[in-house]
Amino acid sequence: MKIVGLTGGIGSGKSTVTRLFGEHGVHWVDADDVAREVVEPGTPALERISEHFGKNILTSEGALDRAQLRGIVFEKPEERAWLERLLHPIIREELIRQLNPENYQLPYVLLVSPLLLETDQHELVDRIIVIDVPEETQIGRTMARDNNSREQVERIIAAQMSREDRLARADEVIDNDRPLDEVTRQVRELHERLLVDFG
Ligand code: ATP
Incomplete structure (x- = not known):
């Protein structure tokens, strides 16, 4: 059972491409x-966070006030x-738990993560797929989707890994600066190759 990492910058198409893999039965x-x-x-993690930052970091319902936390950090x-x-080791443990091979039928499962390459999550994967689009496409699609x-959007992109560095780490690249039917074909071909490699 292999783990394939799938990553890309904001608005690059991680969710879209993941859905396309899902159509082939990939989990x-x-x-x-x-x-x-x-x-x-x-x-336990939320308990530690509210001890550290004070109860004001919680909403009236007792959930984490993410906007406030984002502001602080x-x-x-x-x-x-x-x-x-605090969180990276806890997230890593939970990823490992959910990536348990017993849960899956196909020879590989995807780990979809915007921070695959920035954290030690890349150590969990056997292969790295990068979804690649030019910055202008990233900006246009994210602005249209989120009303930002x-x-x-440019500020977020500037804070993320550069396109060049991401591509340098890729084993496989999906070019998502294409019409969806063409991306669908790229995903099908890559899926078939992964089945052969890992089957
Ligand atoms: P984020 O990191 O912000 O969560 P993401 O990498 O998951 O984003 P998506 O949400 O899949 O990216 O795609 C961003 C936007 O671009 C969405 O509105 C999506 O419908 C659109 N999009 C993705 N791929 C294509 C494509 N090939 N052609 C046209 N639009 C696309």
């Missing part, structure tokens, strides 16, 4: 979902470091 674990699950009410790098030291300003 996936989404690191963004796991990052949310590990701080749900009642989790944006202002204070040492708080960001504290949070990452160009400046907001």
